[in-house]
Amino acid sequence: MDIVKEVLEKQQRELDKYKTINVEKHLEVRLDVGMMLCSDPNDLDEEELKNNKENYLKDLTRDNTQILINAIWELPTERVDECIVAKLPAPTTILPRLRKPPGPKPLTKWEKFAKEKGIKKKKKDKKVFDEVLDKWVPTYGFKRADAEKQRDWVLEVPKNVDPDSDMFQKKIDLRSEKVAKNEIQRMKNIVRARKQEVPRSGYLGAEAASSSQLLTAVTVAKSSTASVGKFQNKLPKEKEARGIGVKELIPGAKRKASHLSDVPEKEANLDLIKSVLNKKPKFDIEKAISLQKNEARAERNNQEAEEGGKRSKKRKGGGKGSRKAAKKPKSNQGQRAPSKKASMGKKRR
Structure with missing residues (x-):
């Protein structure tokens, strides 16, 4: 009997560790089982929150989760692959979107045509x-x-075709042309959906490109050769597109001349070497004069500083009599002669 009692007490202690599934709240919580959302309007216990924050929040979360699980178990269930699955109802809570909802996808050219003609995809x-x-x-x-x-x-060779032609290769080329055409149509649909203009260097068909854009595309294609379009043939009365290429450097010239010319390469290189070697050094006369003046001014300043030091030493050695012997200028009688340094400054000005 003692052993049985001990086992029962042990089981009871283990059961006491787990809380009951019945949770009581002062105010009923708001449940949205379709969204699996539980909103608790009850006030928090501030004292318990301050004293034991982690355990209090953990217990509160456990109780609200238990209420939500109890509501889910009340729904109709079914067994799928040895698992019990509950059928959730439609959600009632409306969640706001971060961005605006996407608009309808624009129709392609073929989809518009099929819709107008009533063609359905089979x-x-x-x-x-x-x-x-x-x-x-x-x-x-x-x-x-x-x-x-x-x-x-x-494959049969038609009568109007060269008998030595490869019909298999022609079939491959025809298929690649169809693939390229489909790719162009796809790019046109993207440009049309984004409401952008046709690229100036590309040709997307006569219905999508204007005459000026075609002229620009032809000029860009010609200038993309190794000779920058110098040796490309021109059509009669062909015009050049404006605003393409390097900015004009010569006034009055429409386009910058190509680096290729009729002069042989040897002569052109010799002329370039002569132009570099025959250059004479240029002297800035004004800069040289200003440097010379600065050097002369610095020398005079040094000499005046040395002479002033010698005079001050002589005055100190003369005593009081020498100071009295010096004549003082009388007031309102004439002006002192300007110093040598000041006169030089006026002359420079």
């Missing part, structure tokens, strides 16, 4: 029976090319 079968090969072949994708090679193992 789903293609993955495989089609080929009467030539007498078997089912894929309509598109994997092993489609192999089936075409087996069916078109020989």
Whole structure:
């Protein structure tokens, strides 16, 4: 009996560690099971929050989560792959968007045409029976090319075509042209959707490019050669596009001349070397004169400083009698003669 009692007490202690699933609140919480949202309007216990913040928030979160799980278990359930799944209702809480909702995707040229004509897209079968090969072949994708090679193992040469021409290569070229055309159509749809202008250096068809844009595209294509378009043939009455290329350096010239000319390369290089070697050094006379004046002024200042030092030494050695012997200028009688330094400054001015 003692052993049984001890086991029961141990189980009871373990059960006491876990809280009950029934949670009581002063105010009922607001639940949105479809959004799996639980809003608790009850006030927080400030004293408990200050004294034991982490445990208090942990217990509060546990209680609200338990209420939400209890509401989910009340919903109708079903078993899917040995799992019990609850059917959530439609959410009632409206969440704001960070950005505006995206608008409708613009239709392509073919989609507009199909909508006007009432053409509907039909789903293609993955495989089609080929009467030539007498078997089912894929309509598109994997092993489609192999089936075409087996069916078109020989091609007829028309009468108006050179008998030595390669019809297989022509078929490959025709397919690549179709791929390029589809790519151009795709780029045109992107430009039309973004409401942008046609690139000035590209040609997207006569319906998309104006005459000036075509002229610009032709000029750019000609100037992209190694000779910068110097040896490219021109059509009769052909004009040059304006505002393309290097800025004009010569007044009156429409475009900058090419680096290629009719002069042989040897003579052009010799002229360049002569122009570099025959250059004479240029002397700035005004700068040289100003430097010479500055040097002369510095020398005079040094001499005057040395003479002033000698005079001050003589006066100190003469005593009081020498100071009395010096004549003082009388007031309002004449002016002192300007010093040598001041007179030199007036002359320079």
